[in-house]
Amino acid sequence: xxxxxxxxxxxxxxxxxxxxxxxxxxxxxxxxxxxxxxxxxxxxxxxxxxxxxxxxxxxxxxxxxxxxxxxxxxxxxxxxxxxxxxxxxxxxxxxxxxxxxxxxxxxxxxxxxxx
Amino acid sequence: xxxxxxxxxxxxxxxxxxxxxxxxxxxxxxxxxxxxxxxxxxxxxxxxxxxxxxxxxxxxxxxxxxxxxxxxxxxxxxxxxxxxxxxxxxxxxxxxxxxxxxxxxxxxx
Numbered sequence: 001x002x003x004x005x006x007x008x009x010x011x012x013x014x015x016x017x018x019x020x021x022x023x024x025x026x027x028x029x030x031x032x033x034x035x036x037x038x039x040x041x042x043x044x045x046x047x048x049x050x051x052x053x054x055x056x057x058x059x060x061x062x063x064x065x066x067x068x069x070x071x072x073x074x075x076x077x078x079x080x081x082x083x084x085x086x087x088x089x090x091x092x093x094x095x096x097x098x099x100x101x102x103x104x105x106x107x108x109x110x111x112x113x114x115x
Numbered sequence: 116x117x118x119x120x121x122x123x124x125x126x127x128x129x130x131x132x133x134x135x136x137x138x139x140x141x142x143x144x145x146x147x148x149x150x151x152x153x154x155x156x157x158x159x160x161x162x163x164x165x166x167x168x169x170x171x172x173x174x175x176x177x178x179x180x181x182x183x184x185x186x187x188x189x190x191x192x193x194x195x196x197x198x199x200x201x202x203x204x205x206x207x208x209x210x211x212x213x214x215x216x217x218x219x220x221x222x223x224x
Contacts (some may be wrong), residue, residue, distance in 0.1 A: 031210050042202055042214035043158060050210055090157060094210075101206045102146070106157040 004107035006091050012113045015081060021110045023074040023091030031096040032074045033104065034066060037088045049074060050096050081114045088112070117141045119215035121203055126221045127193050135188045135218045137203035146206040147179050147186045152217075153199045161188065163206075190220070198222045 004025045013019050023032070030051050035043035048056035049068045057066075063085075065077040074091055088111055092104040119139045127133040137147065146165040150158040164170055164179035164186060176189040190197055200219050204212040 033211075040200075040217075040219075042217050045211055048210055056209070056211060096210060101148075101210055101212055102163050103148070103160045104158075104212060106159065108157050 004091055004093055004105050006089075006107035006110055008110060009108065010111045010113075012115060013078065013081065014115055015083070017081075018077070018079045020078065021076040021089055021091075021112075023076075023107055024072055025093040025105070025107075026072055027093060027105065028071075029093035029095055029105070030071060031094045031101070032068065033090075033092040033094075034064075034074070034076050035090040035092065036085075037090055037109070043090055047076075078112075081112075083114050086112055086114045117205065117207065117213040119203055119205060119213065121201075121215040121218045123216065124219045124221065126223065128223050129193055129195060131193050132189065132191045133193060133220065135190075135201050135203075135220070137186045137188075137215055139184050139186075139203070139205050139215075141205045141207050141213065143207040143209070144181070144184075144205060145208045147177075148204045148206060148212060149175075149177055149188045150202045150204060150214075151199050152202065158202065161201075193222050195222050195224070 032049045034046040037043045047066045052068045067075040088109045090109045091107040094104045121137045148163045149161040152158040162177035179186040200217045202217045203215045
């Protein structure tokens with residue numbers, strides 16, 4: 001199974017809502033990632049989890065809160081978002097080979113619209 | 116800092132060969148990856164070069180020159196389905212990838 005799944009596929013939320021994005025992989029990967037991607041731009045790294053511990057936070061605003069409940073699951077909790085946070089949110093995973101990233105497997109993404 | 120340069124757009128016709136170049140300046144380097152992303156889809160892994168030279172996988176090949184901080188993706192026998200964005204990405208060894216801005220490839224009949 002070489003699949004990363006993400007739910008929901010689409011999400012519309014108001015600026016006062018709280019919602020969560022979910023990501024799951026069963027490839028035994030110990031590195032998991034959240035990216036944000038705007039139209040016609042590259043994926044922009046938000047967070048990295050390595051062995052279920054947050055290893056990198058790319059200065060992401062606190063209205064985004066990641067969580068890694070176990071080695072297969074990754075959540076992104078959203079609260080008080082702004083319209084400019086509307087984007088495609090991608091989850092990815094890879095084997096953690098001492099910091100080297102040979103291949104990242106991406107999920108299909110959650111298309112988020114903040115109204 | 117990290118910076119990667121690749122052309123913003125390339126056009127070609129079906130059956131042709133196209134090369135997408137990528138130059139990089141990074142503080143650390145373990146390898147250069149290429150990803151394909153169709154409109155509305157997720158990035159998918161195409162290749163990874165850690166050493167100098169050419170890696171071939173079917174119609175796609177990738178080349179790396181570490182001394183020149185340069186790589187390219189070569190797509191042969193282009194098909195309409197190859198129309199997509201192509202990103203080069205540097206593995207700097209911190210379990211992360213730094214992506215270039217992407218090259219949109221348009222394949223016409």
